[in-house]
Amino acid sequence: xxxxxxxxxxxxxxxxxxxxxxxxxxxxxxxxxxxxxxxxxxxxxxxxxxxxxxxxxxxxxxxxxxxxxxxxxxxxxxxxxxxxxxxxxxxxxxxxxxxxxxxxxxxxxxxxxxxxxxxxxxxxxxxxxxxxxxxxxxxxxxxxxxxxxxxxxxxxxxxxxxxxxxxxxxxxxxxxxxxxxxxxxxxxxxxxxxxxxxxxxxxxxxxxxxxxxxxxxxxxxxxxxxxxxxxxxxxxxxxxxxxxxxxxxxxxxxxxxxxxxx
Amino acid sequence: xxxxxxxxxxxxxxxxxxxxxxxxxxxxxxxxxxxxxxxxxxxxxxxxxxxxxxxxxxxxxxxxxxxxxxxxxxxxxxxxxxxxxxxxxxxxxxxxxxxxxxxxxxxxxxxxxxxxxxxxxxxxxxxxxxxxxxxxxxxxxxxxxxxxxxxxxxxxxxxxxxxxxxxxxxxxxxxxxxxxxxxxxxxxxxxxxxxxxxxxxxxxxxxxxxxxxxxxxxxxxxxxxxxxxxxxxxxxxxxxxxxxxxxxxxxxxxxxxxxxxxxxxxxxxxxxxxxxxxxxxxxxxxxxxxxxxxxxxxxxxxxxxxxxxxxxxxxxxxxxxxxxxxxxxx
Amino acid sequence: xxxxxxxxxxxxxxxxxxxxxxxxxxxxxxxxxxxxxxxxxxxxxxxxxxxxxxxxxxxxxxxxxxxxxxxxxxxxxxxxxxxxxxxxxxxxxxxxxxxxxxxxxxxxxxxxxxxxxxxxxxxxxxxxxxxxxxxxxxxxxxxxxxxxxxxxxxxxxxxxxxxxxxxxxxxxxxxxxxxxxxxxxxxxxxxxxxxxxxxxxxxxxxxxxxxxxxxxxxxxxxxxxxxxxxxxxxxxxxxxxxxxxxxxxxxxxxxxxxxxxxxxxxxxxxxxxxxxxxxxxxxxx
Numbered sequence: 001x002x003x004x005x006x007x008x009x010x011x012x013x014x015x016x017x018x019x020x021x022x023x024x025x026x027x028x029x030x031x032x033x034x035x036x037x038x039x040x041x042x043x044x045x046x047x048x049x050x051x052x053x054x055x056x057x058x059x060x061x062x063x064x065x066x067x068x069x070x071x072x073x074x075x076x077x078x079x080x081x082x083x084x085x086x087x088x089x090x091x092x093x094x095x096x097x098x099x100x101x102x103x104x105x106x107x108x109x110x111x112x113x114x115x116x117x118x119x120x121x122x123x124x125x126x127x128x129x130x131x132x133x134x135x136x137x138x139x140x141x142x143x144x145x146x147x148x149x150x151x152x153x154x155x156x157x158x159x160x161x162x163x164x165x166x167x168x169x170x171x172x173x174x175x176x177x178x179x180x181x182x183x184x185x186x187x188x189x190x191x192x193x194x195x196x197x198x199x200x201x202x203x204x205x206x207x208x209x210x211x212x213x214x215x216x217x218x219x220x221x222x223x224x225x226x227x228x229x230x231x232x233x234x235x236x237x238x239x240x241x242x243x244x245x246x247x248x249x250x251x252x253x254x255x256x257x258x259x260x261x262x
Numbered sequence: 263x264x265x266x267x268x269x270x271x272x273x274x275x276x277x278x279x280x281x282x283x284x285x286x287x288x289x290x291x292x293x294x295x296x297x298x299x300x301x302x303x304x305x306x307x308x309x310x311x312x313x314x315x316x317x318x319x320x321x322x323x324x325x326x327x328x329x330x331x332x333x334x335x336x337x338x339x340x341x342x343x344x345x346x347x348x349x350x351x352x353x354x355x356x357x358x359x360x361x362x363x364x365x366x367x368x369x370x371x372x373x374x375x376x377x378x379x380x381x382x383x384x385x386x387x388x389x390x391x392x393x394x395x396x397x398x399x400x401x402x403x404x405x406x407x408x409x410x411x412x413x414x415x416x417x418x419x420x421x422x423x424x425x426x427x428x429x430x431x432x433x434x435x436x437x438x439x440x441x442x443x444x445x446x447x448x449x450x451x452x453x454x455x456x457x458x459x460x461x462x463x464x465x466x467x468x469x470x471x472x473x474x475x476x477x478x479x480x481x482x483x484x485x486x487x488x489x490x491x492x493x494x495x496x497x498x499x500x501x502x503x504x505x506x507x508x509x510x511x512x513x514x515x516x517x518x519x520x521x522x523x524x525x526x527x528x529x530x531x532x533x534x535x536x537x538x539x540x541x542x543x544x545x546x547x548x549x550x551x552x553x554x555x556x557x558x559x560x561x562x563x564x565x566x567x568x569x570x571x572x573x574x575x576x577x578x579x580x581x582x583x584x585x586x587x588x589x590x591x592x
Numbered sequence: 593x594x595x596x597x598x599x600x601x602x603x604x605x606x607x608x609x610x611x612x613x614x615x616x617x618x619x620x621x622x623x624x625x626x627x628x629x630x631x632x633x634x635x636x637x638x639x640x641x642x643x644x645x646x647x648x649x650x651x652x653x654x655x656x657x658x659x660x661x662x663x664x665x666x667x668x669x670x671x672x673x674x675x676x677x678x679x680x681x682x683x684x685x686x687x688x689x690x691x692x693x694x695x696x697x698x699x700x701x702x703x704x705x706x707x708x709x710x711x712x713x714x715x716x717x718x719x720x721x722x723x724x725x726x727x728x729x730x731x732x733x734x735x736x737x738x739x740x741x742x743x744x745x746x747x748x749x750x751x752x753x754x755x756x757x758x759x760x761x762x763x764x765x766x767x768x769x770x771x772x773x774x775x776x777x778x779x780x781x782x783x784x785x786x787x788x789x790x791x792x793x794x795x796x797x798x799x800x801x802x803x804x805x806x807x808x809x810x811x812x813x814x815x816x817x818x819x820x821x822x823x824x825x826x827x828x829x830x831x832x833x834x835x836x837x838x839x840x841x842x843x844x845x846x847x848x849x850x851x852x853x854x855x856x857x858x859x860x861x862x863x864x865x866x867x868x869x870x871x872x873x874x875x876x877x
Contacts, residue, residue, distance in 0.1 A: 025779040031786045045656045045801040180633040183640035193644040199651040336698050338863040360704035373876045387611040
């Protein structure tokens with residue numbers, strides 16, 4: 001119970017802080033909404049008249065693209081760990097009577113609450129206005145998607161911790177590692193382009209990598225274009241493989257981690 | 263008289279958002295926030311002659327940092343006039359900042375991922391300091407502040423004391439006529455503080471640099487400046503020398519008695535603050551109680567072996583003053 | 593007095609570029625491992641910005657009415673434009689909302705030179721920021737060769753003009769939106785991350801076939817169309833309108849003027865309110 005209370009108090013404070021001191025934080029959501037509208041139009045141009053050559057129907061691609069934006073924060077997890085390194089406040093997290101992972105998970109999830117309420121849900125509800133059928137492929141697909149999304153978040157947090165530990169170990173600026181990580185994830189995770197649409201059989205290859213577990217797996221399950229049991233199994237595999245690696249990297253660099261940033 | 267710094271009826275108001283953490287309030291506050299008006303400065307009149315060192319003090323929130331920001335061209339007053347070296351800091355900013363130096367204790371101007379020498383070389387170019395002048399000033403600050411040991415050290419790897427010395431040196435490379443120091447010894451050990459204070463006094467004495475310095479350390483300000491200006495709730499509550507400040511604050515004195523008896527002494531008009539084994543420490547207000555009366559009381563109770571008196575530390579007096587102000591407010 | 597502002601600003605700009613270039617080189621060359629990691633990372637980031645457009649063009653043998661090679665040319669131009677911004681405006685000079693939101697504007701105001709000179713110089717990172725520009729130039733060169741485009745001095749001048757104009761539009765967009773940080777430093781601190789991401793994701797796409805409304809929006813409200821698509825149409829000779837070569841430069845002039853006006857209004861407000869927030873991260877690092 002204590003752990004739950006600690007977790008909730010941390011998540012709540014993080015979420016309330018995300019509201020900021022002004023409604024101007026909504027501008028970010030406006031820009032994201034604008035981007036998704038343009039991306040949907042661009043997909044119509046890319047696939048217009050080329051559906052026969054595409055392994056995914058236009059409708060599925062549009063659903064995929066919309067859901068990728070609705071759950072953008074969850075499909076490419078970026079915890080508050082990078083900010084803590086950047087501000088040199090990582091040491092303070094060690095002074096709290098909470099394990100590190102729950103702390104950062106709580107802060108991250110708290111920050112998501114506002115986005116889910118004020119952006120994700122309205123965007124999902126506005127799907128018909130954008131000409132997108134946002135319904136899942138089936139009820140079973142929806143259930144599998146929920147499980148897959150939870151696993152995607154687990155894998156995402158593990159990758160985030162690994163990236164941060166590598167930042168410290170390699171003595172690189174935090175922002176450089178975050179850039180690279182984001183850039184790699186964008187291509188390899190299927191967050192922007194469904195892996196099925198990649199040429200040269202790249203998609204089949206990338207499916208086996210951990211990044212595909214972040215976005216491709218849950219979105220492919222939702223739209224019914226992916227093999228749900230196989231994708232879920234891969235996600236479970238990567239969860240079990242990456243967490244111990246993250247733990248080992250952190251233990252190996254603990255002293256450096258505490259002092260990072262000042 | 264030639265004034266380096268002149269503030270005429272300067273006022274500055276901030277608007278501060280207030281926010282509660284209750285769920286019901288969070289959304290309401292976002293759309294209709296509660297805004298509190300804070301009068302950081304109220305009709306400040308202050309003149310600093312050239313070549314003077316002025317200590318600028320006051321409790322937290324009195325308006326010290328706001329004043330420094332106004333003088334450093336970072337803020338414009340809401341009303342009144344600010345002139346430094348005859349210039350309007352905001353309107354004449356580019357010309358103006360070439361003639362002043364500013365050191366903020368909580369911020370650095372050094373380039374974090376570069377050695378100190380690189381930051382100095384950068385400064386030479388950006389401030390367009392002539393080569394000869396730069397070499398001369400660099401030699402001076404290196405010697406006086408002992409920078410040789412870490413000129414090639416990255417700024418992020420400097421200790422706080424080293425960083426402050428480097429920041430101070432950097433602020434002086436272009437030979438400013440006025441120096442603004444906002445808490446320059448924050449977090450420094452006693453030796454580092456002493457070195458910084460000595461350096462600032464030397465720079466003022468030898469080069470005639472006018473200095474306005476803020477700090478919470480009253481001892482430090484007393485060592486540095488002949489004049490102290492105290493702010494209270496945005497207004498100047500005191501402007502004079504430290505001796506006058508002592509009289510204005512209170513004339514608290516410390517008085518120590520040595521007696522053969524270990525029994526505790528009670529003196530009417532003095533507050534016992536410590537002591538043991540025949541040594542008794544008292545504090546009293548010399549403006550209301552005479553030392554002779556206290557000695558008479560003590561002598562009536564026991565034999566006196568030794569007596570020692572001295573003034574209460576300035577920090578204690580100023581703390582009393584702040585407390586008095588707080589009481590007056592409530 | 594140390595500085596004489598207003599005297600020979602161009603010469604002053606060059607001397608500032610020289611010192612910043614030197615510092616940038618020293619920073620990126622501070623260790624072999626660090627340098628390799630930096631350039632590799634930069635390469636990954638550069639390629640990722642355009643990879644997915646390239647992959648789609650490869651998969652579907654072009655995008656819309658554009659052939660694969662034409663798409664590649666456009667991607668090279670997109671890289672070169674972003675690379676120009678990285679080259680000249682690193683260290684968050686292209687992310688003004690961060691500097692303003694973190695209270696770091698004070699550092700710029702304490703420098704004895706006009707603010708425009710500071711903005712134009714203190715992000716100059718030719719050593720660490722050249723990756724995308726070089727990559728973009730290489731891709732353009734390859735595409736030009738593959739397309740057998742007739743290249744002469746006029747064409748090269750046109751290319752330089754369009755890259756410069758598109759980069760100016762990108763920066764103007766950043767300063768326009770970044771000025772929101774004057775109103776809400778904390779809420780708008782990362783607004784430039786969002787605006788940059790918006791432009792980055794939308795610019796590597798040909799807009800032919802997209803509806804008029806959307807095209808208009810992408811040439812005005814979100815000027816992604818000027819960053820690679822329209823310049824590519826001009827440079828590839830796809831644009832029938834003879835005066836089309838002027839459109840991007842004109843858009844640049846209008847964008848910069850608008851951004852400057854908004855930014856100055858924000859600065860006037862800043863002079864009254866200052867910043868009660870100060871975060872050192874990202875400043876001169």
